[in-house]
Amino acid sequence: MTESSPEILAPRPASVGGVTVARVLPRRTRRHVGPWCFVDVMGPSTLTPDHGLDVGPHPHIGLQTVTWLFEGAVRHRDSLGSDQIIRPGQLNLMTAGRGVSHAEETRDTHRGRLHGVQMWIAQPAATRDGLPAFEHHGDLPRISVEDAEVTVMIGSMLDATSPARRDTDHMGAEIRLGSRAVTVPLRPDFEHGLLVIDEGVTLDGRPLASTGLVILEPGRDEAVLHAPARTRVLVLGGEPWNDELVMWWNYVAADRGTIERAHEEWTARHPRFGSVPSTLPSVDVEGPPWDRPPGDAR
Ligand code: MN
DSSP: OOSSOOEEEOOEEEEETTEEEEEEEOOSSOOOBTTEEEEEEEEEEEEBTTBOOEEEEEEEBSEEEEEEEEESOEEEEETTSOEEEEOTTOEEEEEOTTOEEEEEEOTTTOOEEEEEEEEEEEOOHHHHTSOOEEEEESSOOEEEETTEEEEEEESEETTEEOOSOOSSSEEEEEEEOOSSOEEEEOOTTSEEEEEEOSTTOEETTEEOSSSEEEEEOTTOOEEEEEOSSOOEEEEEEESOOOSOOEEETTEEESSHHHHHHHHHHHHTTOGGGOOOOOSSOOOOOOOOSSOOOTTOOO
16 A cells, blocks of 8 residues: 555645635545545635635535634634634534535634635435534544644544534544654545645655645555644545535535536525525526436426
């Protein structure tokens, strides 16, 4: 396993709500790592009085959104009535189920540096059509390993378990590297992605060819990480995902028809998606690009 260089999904620039993001997942060649199906790194950016991260109300189905910040603050509001400012080291976890809408804003909340990630976790068939929910976790388990600090966002690592909701067997943790190499334990039955944001990180003693999402196939029980400077790496893992999934815009579903119906209902402001008390305009886009096959009954 350590003989060959790992696959690395290098970041591609995209724009979200006025801020440049680096998208590392999904890729045509890799749709997910366990249930993790979307990974965007936001910033680092400097927000000014007239330039922030402001994403108006928009819908989701079939996934959980995970917001995690390294620097700055973002205000989350959703159709369940949640109104929560998130700060570094805290977890915002919104479960979309059959439908939710939310807005993410920095105006009136934060100016200055913003750096973090937004990620999605695909929901399994058992909960995909269930009720939406929102959780904020301000106090997550934090463990020291050698001179690194591990925060368990979701699932378990090193005998510590996050209280965050999980609909499948998966995990996410932030490692703040110290000055020495650290051995990160991995579950051999999981596939993992190491989200490496800064240059100069080594894996098992060898420099990584680029930043991005480093893919570790199942069968590994550890990864040795080192960086010359203090830096952060996110570890995302889960059982290999075998369900067929369709992802389009902000929706994850088992089939295209479910996405088409959700999008028609969002566009018509169906009560399924509720409403968000945001002064930002709601986000609308053209329907999905595929043609429904003839005779496809709903
Ligand atoms: Mn969203």
